[in-house]
Amino acid sequence: CLDQEQRLWIATLRDGLWLYDLRKKDLRSVNVDSLLPDTNVGYHRCTKVFCDSAGDLWLFFQGKYWVVRCRYDGNRFQVLDNLFVANASAIAEDGQGRIWLGGMSPDLIRYNKATRETTSVTLWKDAETPYVTDLEMTEESGLVVAGLNRMLVSVNPFTDEVTELEMTEEERAACARHNALRATCLLKDSAGEFWAGTTANGLLRHTKRGAVTAPVDGVPCLDICSIEEDRQGNIWVSTMNGLGKFDRTVGRFVNYFKEDGIGGDQFSERASCVLPDGTLVFGGTHGLTWFN
Numbered sequence: 001c002l003d004q005e006q007r008l009w010i011a012t013l014r015d016g017l018w019l020y021d022l023r024k025k026d027l028r029s030v031n032v033d034s035l036l037p038d039t040n041v042g043y044h045r046c047t048k049v050f051c052d053s054a055g056d057l058w059l060f061f062q063g064k065y066w067v068v069r070c071r072y073d074g075n076r077f078q079v080l081d082n083l084f085v086a087n088a089s090a091i092a093e094d095g096q097g098r099i100w101l102g103g104m105s106p107d108l109i110r111y112n113k114a115t116r117e118t119t120s121v122t123l124w125k126d127a128e129t130p131y132v133t134d135l136e137m138t139e140e141s142g143l144v145v146a147g148l149n150r151m152l153v154s155v156n157p158f159t160d161e162v163t164e165l166e167m168t169e170e171e172r173a174a175c176a177r178h179n180a181l182r183a184t185c186l187l188k189d190s191a192g193e194f195w196a197g198t199t200a201n202g203l204l205r206h207t208k209r210g211a212v213t214a215p216v217d218g219v220p221c222l223d224i225c226s227i228e229e230d231r232q233g234n235i236w237v238s239t240m241n242g243l244g245k246f247d248r249t250v251g252r253f254v255n256y257f258k259e260d261g262i263g264g265d266q267f268s269e270r271a272s273c274v275l276p277d278g279t280l281v282f283g284g285t286h287g288l289t290w291f292n
Contacts, residue, residue, distance in 0.1 A: 001049040002273050003057060003072075009049040010283070013268075017046045017059075022275065035059060035068045035077055048270075050091045052099065054113070056080060060088045067101060069113075081116055085109060092135035092143060094157045100143060102132025108145065108155065121160045123153060134270060136186035136194070146183035146196060152206075165206070171213045175204050178222065185270050187227040187235070195235060197224025203237055203246075218253030220244045226272035228280050238267035238282040243289065263289045 001009045002022075010018040020027045036044050048060035059068045067088050069081040087104035094100065099111040107120040123145060124130055131148035138144060143155040144165070151172070152165040167175070175181060179200040187195045194206040202222040206213045220242030228236045235246040243262050244255045258265050264286025271283030281290040 001051055001057075002275060003051040004055040006276070008273070008275075008281070009051075009057070010288070011046050011049055013045070017049070030072075032059065032061075032077075035070065035079060036061065036064060036066065038064075048089070048091070052093050053097065056113075058091055058099070060085075060091075062087050062089065062103075069099075083109070083111065083118065087131070090132045090135040090146075092137055094137060094143065095141040096157070098157070100135055100157075102135055102145065104131050106130035108132065108135075108143075110157075121155060121162065123147065123155070123162055124150065133182070133184050134186045136188050138188060138194075139192050144186060144188075144194060146186050148182055149180045150183075151181060152183060152186075152194075152196060165213065166211060167213050174215055175213060176201055177215070184224060185226050187229065189229045189235065190233060195227050197227050197237060199223050203227075216246060216253075218244070218246075218255075220253070220255040220257070225267040225269045225284075226282060228272050228274055228282075230274075230280060231278045236280055236282075238272060238284065238289075240267065241265050243267070243282065258286075263287060 006022045008020040017030045017032055019030050032046050046059050047062045050058040057070050065084055065086050067083040067085045071078040085101050085103050088101055090102040092100045097113060101109040106124040107122050110119050129148045132145060134146040136144045143157060145153045153162055155162050182199040183196045184199055185197040192208045196204040200222050202219050203216045203224055204213060205216050219237060221239035223240035225238045233248050237244045242255050242257045242265050244253045246253050256262050264284050267282055267284035273281050279290050279292045281288060
């Protein structure tokens, strides 16, 4: 996550939370114990960082069912609010500045920053595997939701209406060729098209024209971890085995592996961002891979 002070926040599996100042070229660890009510029980690892349009930071602590809204002055955190969210894993901000959160629940949580009040929107009526993996806003200020073993759904933030992304039976079969559909990450590109990375079913593309959803062949691995778009409109995907670039000019993938200089082949889910100069950053078990 890149904040408004040009600082890159890096959440790790075993080494805590780190902060890299792009201007000063300074990397240091950040202690988060002050953000938690109890550090003696359970894991207190920060699993995700998000920066909203006002500059507020949102730190996720999945093991604590805890989300913290805060500011950081370079030395210490200023806590603005705390939310209890079961295994929080996804976050997005709508056009009204409201924050949407999802995790291990059939409901999305909507947070109003002005009033600090929360309301919920039910995504699924059944209780089978209710887990939100990612959220992405649409051009029409709608919200697309990816869930574990679920088809993509859209939410109207004004009416709270929840509708499943329209797909034909042929499209459903093509998009879930190898396993039940488990979308892990989402991206809305500059052309208004949606991309969904999945586990075992590769990369899916939902075209704006014709609203057709179909798999995109040629990815280095069918387990997609993260998706980003570069300034030329190419789509980059990190996977569990390599990094791929979908070149829109020719409509095919060019793939890269450790021997090509990317540092490692195994990447982490939803661990990526684009820096202001166009540099792409992808996180994995080897650390960070970044390039322009």
